[in-house]
Amino acid sequence: MELLCFVVFLLLGSFSISATDETYNSFVQCLSTNSIPNSEIPKIVYNTSSPSFTPILQAYVRNQRFNTSTTPKPNIIITPLQESHVQASVICSKKLGLSLKIRSGGHDYEGISYVSSNGPFTILDMSNLRAINVSIRDESAWVQTGALVGELYYRIWEKSKVHGYPAGICTLVGVGGHLSGGGYGNLLRKYGLSVDNIIDAQVVDVQGRLLDRKAMGEDLFWAIRGGGGASFGVVLSYTIKLVPVPPVVTVFRVEKTLADNATDIVYRWQSIANKIDPNLFVRLLLQPITEKTKGKKQGKTIRASFIAEYLGSADTLLAVMNYTFPQLGVTKQDCKEMSWIESVLYWDNFDNKTSPDVLLNRMPQSVKFMKRKSDYLQTPIPVEGLESLWKKMIELGKVGLVFNPYGGRMDEINATATPFPHRAGNIFKIQYSVNWDDEGAEAANKYIGQTRALYDFLTPFVSKNPREAFLNYRDLDIGITTNGIKSYEQGKVYGIKYFKGNFERLVKVKTAVDPENFFRNEQSIPIQPKSLRRRL
Ligand SMILES: Cc1cc2nc3c(=O)[nH]c(=O)nc-3n(C[C@H](O)[C@H](O)[C@H](O)COP(=O)(O)OP(=O)(O)OC[C@H]3O[C@@H](n4cnc5c(N)ncnc54)[C@H](O)[C@@H]3O)c2cc1C
Ligand SMILES: *[C@@H]1O[C@H](CO)[C@@H](O)[C@H](O)[C@H]1NC(C)=O
Ligand SMILES: *[C@@H]1O[C@H](CO)[C@@H](O)[C@H](O)[C@H]1NC(C)=O
Ligand SMILES: *[C@@H]1O[C@H](CO)[C@@H](O)[C@H](O)[C@H]1NC(C)=O
Ligand SMILES: *[C@@H]1O[C@H](CO)[C@@H](O)[C@H](O)[C@H]1NC(C)=O
Ligand SMILES: *[C@@H]1O[C@H](CO)[C@@H](O)[C@H](O)[C@H]1NC(C)=O
Ligand SMILES: *[C@@H]1O[C@H](CO)[C@@H](O)[C@H](O)[C@H]1NC(C)=O
Ligand SMILES: *[C@@H]1O[C@H](CO)[C@@H](O)[C@H](O)[C@H]1NC(C)=O
Secondary structure (H helix, E strand, C coil), X not given: CHHHHHHHHHHHHHXXXXXXXXXXXXXXXXXXXXXXXXXXXXXXXXXCCCCCHXXXXXXXXXXXXHCCCCCCCCCEEECCCCHHHHHHHHHHHHHHCCCEEEECCCCCCCCXXXXXXXXXXXXXXXXXXXXXXXXXXXXXXXXXXXXXXXXHXXXXXXXXXXEECCCCXXXXXXXXXXXXXXXXXXXXXXXXXXXXXXXXXXXXXXXXXXXXXXXXXXXXXXXXXXXXXXXXXXXXXXXXXXXXXXXXXXXXXXXXXXXXXXXXXHHHHHHHCCXXXXXXXXXXXXXXXXXXXXXXXXXXXXXXXXXXXXXXXXXXXXXXXXXXXXXXXXXXXXXXXXXXXXXXXXXXXXXXXXXXHHHHCCCCCCCCEEEEEEEEECCCCCHHHHHHHHHHHHHHCCCEEEEEECCCHHHHCCXXXXXXXXXXXXXXXXXXXXXXXXXXXXXXHHHHXXXXXXXXXXXXXXXXXXXXXXXXXXXXXXXXXXXXXXHHHHHHHHHHHHHHHHXXXXXXXXXXXXXXXXXXXCCCCCCCCHHHCCCC
């Protein structure tokens, strides 16, 4: 018996080594016939025997769930140093039938930029392509997709203290996934999403052509501003429009528990959060915690943390709060005035003496196990609903919710202007959020199970037909495509949730630019079934 296993193991082993060898050699040869000098190839192509393979793979893993010995690993990692390397990589991957995963900052919540559930795959890692050029005269910037949003904020701040860009609160997210998937942060109510402030882009298409906005045409340019880049090509860069920020902004963080009437205040928050002055963004974090009275642990309660960014001074913020949301009881002591870049650091939980230079550090302090889900609300949750929600959250124990207010600029932008469809009428988006540190399937099942249970619980209160979801909060629970003959039907399940009425236009663009579905992943835009294609 033992001997038999050994023989089988040997056979499998030698088979897989020779298969990888062959793939690797053919790939390298193909790059070389596509004008990549042989001297450059070892600097950009790594197979599993390379000592750099594991460090490169792990460098942009941002969820410990996908950093285990059983996580499927790529056969090859490509780390292009220039645009032509990307072009040749696409041509050669297509030619050899490699399944290509594109990774920029690696923050995908389900890890689909560096893990595959559908057999062998190769990673195209964009982290070396991260140049940023800022022009204050044009109020624009050109940013390669391997850059992180924190680096972009830093380069803008270096040139101007009164310009910014509406993008993520977590400064380590990558431009490639973040901008192609929507991208939002605390400037959302004033200036909309990242994708509402993009004026040009460069893409490498399935034929390896390098296309700018003019060359790719308005349909593809539309698709890569919220439809997710990975279905359409490799986005190399975006040209963005900078937005004005005042020299002084104000932040606060005010916490209330159930004993402080959090229920009434949260209820009130729902009726002002999307209607208040668009210069003000008040995020709400809800968490089950153990109550402490005089240092003694008591029962469980819910903590509601209200975190604000206001584009103006503390005095005007206090006047706005006093007028629209006095229930929160914000005082002058709660308000901190600072520059916009300091508020970027504040929101990303750096302490108040941290220099903006920290934004050039690409590596996180620690990487946790995570699960996220999302929902949208167009009607407020009634008081009794909130009370039952608190009970449920306390019962589950760990999963928290983040309410991100909409309204303002988000109400003004047509839902068809970009693939991102969640515009007028949304009060807020919910993020279901749980992080944990314990390894193993038991903990993962427990905490992921909590997010699913809370998602089920909130069904009566959230959007319906479809139950909407945010692409950048990737959630494979809402459907996956296995890329078989049913891929359109499968893709429609999550596609309608992420894109609503824009899904069909994305399918048309996809079918036109990548008819053989080379650029695919677990939740990519499917191609149109032949039966639905219009005959020419
Ligand atoms: C800690 C944390 C905080 C976050 N905070 C926010 C936030 O404040 N606001 C917000 O909107 N989102 C936030 N997100 C979600 C984040 O915006 C998305 O996960 C986003 O896709 C990350 O981009 P990335 O380049 O880092 O990810 P990656 O994992 O590299 O890529 C994500 C997806 O985009 C594709 N892709 C990446 N680069 C390219 C490219 N160059 N061309 C084509 N396709 C590409 C990938 O193949 C994959 O499908 C957060 C995520 C995390 C983990
Ligand atoms: C891995 O790459 C090296 C060159 O860096 C090459 O010599 C070797 O054959 C490759 N091995 C496999 C298994 O592909
Ligand atoms: C992934 O796991 C390895 C140990 O297997 C660890 O050294 C590394 O730091 C982890 N990566 C991240 C991003 O945390
Ligand atoms: C950005 O700046 C670099 C270095 O100055 C330059 O080589 C490049 O052409 C610039 N790119 C754009 C699009 O302006
Ligand atoms: C909570 O609300 C009740 C009734 O409105 C009020 O009497 C009480 O003072 C409030 N408690 C706090 C801590 O604000
Ligand atoms: C708040 O508004 C009330 C009137 O509604 C006013 O009397 C009070 O002075 C205001 N307080 C502040 C701090 O603006
Ligand atoms: C900075 O943080 C310290 C410690 O938390 C605090 O004592 C101090 O008041 C803060 N300063 C400002 C300006 O917020
Ligand atoms: C949104 O844009 C579409 C397409 O251009 C148009 O038909 C529709 O009337 C617009 N809707 C609104 C509310 O302006």
